[in-house]
Amino acid sequence: MKVIYILWLRQLKRYLRSKARMIGSLGQPLLFLLALGFGFGPIYQKAGEGSYLQFLGPGVIAMAIIFTAIFTGIEIIWDRQFGFLKETLVAPASRFQIMIGRTMGGATVATLQGIIVFLMTLVVGFRPTDLLLLPLALVFMILIALVFTAFGTAIATMLQDMQAFPIIMNFLIMPIFFLSGALFPLESFPAPIVTATRLNPLVYGVDGLRGALIQGAHLGLLTDFIVLSLITLGLLALGSYLFSKIEV
């Protein structure tokens, strides 16, 4: 337990100390919120779909979480380059504990970013339909954060340096994000693509978050919750296996 706690604490301290990173990673969601929210708002309304900002809000929160989560997960590469990874690897702690500690630390950071972006959406004009469901929204934020921190960590265990990072960003993270329903409804896509998006974990995250915030879930909150939890467990197991295979 203590090992998990100290790894969690380390990530949190690093986050709180790098104000630049904290502010920097808020820029992208804010840009999407303002540019897309106000840019597409009138068109969305003309199409008879109501307020685009209400639709976009949960999507932008999910976006802030997934990008922060992937980044904190991938931090292992920095640890490798700065040598700190060795310190963790030779320690007499189980790889599963190390994986859980790191994932929980990164997920906490990502959830905090998500909460900040949620507050930003409120300022811009987003309104959750039922305040009683806010704790449920938090649950889904944490689940998205857990899935993608574990995902980022698992990927990072297989990389030597940052050179492969753009590939991962462009061929993995961006498609996951754009085909998640965060920015536009997926239902209008051709049926095979809609089916394919069911393999995207973020689809369940965005759906759950939207369900909790504006009662707009398509897949069902319970389905979203179960799928995300199972993926988290699977990735934690995979991550600790990959962690035990790291050679420095």
Add this chain to the structure above:
Amino acid sequence: MIKVDSLTKKFGDFIAVDNISFNVNKGDIFAFLGPNGAGKTTTIKMLTTLLLPTSGKISVNGHNPLTHQDAVRHSFGIVFQDPSLDDELTAWENMEFHGVLYGVAKKIRRQRIEEMLKFVELWDRKDELVKKFSGGMKRRLEIARGLIHHPQILFLDEPTLGLDPQTRNHIWNYIKDLNQKEGMTVFFTTHYMEEADRAAKKVAVIDHGKIIILGTPSELKQKTGKESLEDAFLALTGRTIREEEVGATQRLRDHRRAWRH
């Protein structure tokens, strides 16, 4: 305490460690000497579960690092050759992180952290971020961190690199003291021959991945007919500067990179 039998490590075609065998007895201070790129760090990495051997047998404190990694990890402590501190944490936080990770009980942990930070004269800077430290201060902190828990075997990979003679002496006295009081086995590498001469009970010289001689410092001097261990070392390994070995290290890195992607 440490048994190594025909240990070999290849990176592609490059043989970093070539069929070496040696034993380190419990309570010994063992010096592992060799020019740059001779295979010292690679050997230490295999002994400490960081790298898988290509072939050969290892036993650390009676456990096999391949199959019983956890038991091996419980047996040793290590000070790495290259930096392994978290720059974004303070000196004290780095120490605390290490202590918790190694399961040192809180009371002893706090006591040792204070003792060790005072010992390397960093106690009054304990709350500063490590990234503000100079190279020597970081080095001292790494050594202090490695000594928070008192392991049965202590690996020191060029621990005193870049430290002034005062600090080196200070640290070696502490290590020798631990060795005598707690019977801690010490396995170290260094480029300072007089350090090996003074501290080590046994010395192994490795070059091009092979152990070329094994014995006490006086045996080495006797066999080569030299007065100092440094002269003996030069007689054994030659005077050429190992530029090609730096190339080899680079080749090894390239190999691994190519292999990984």
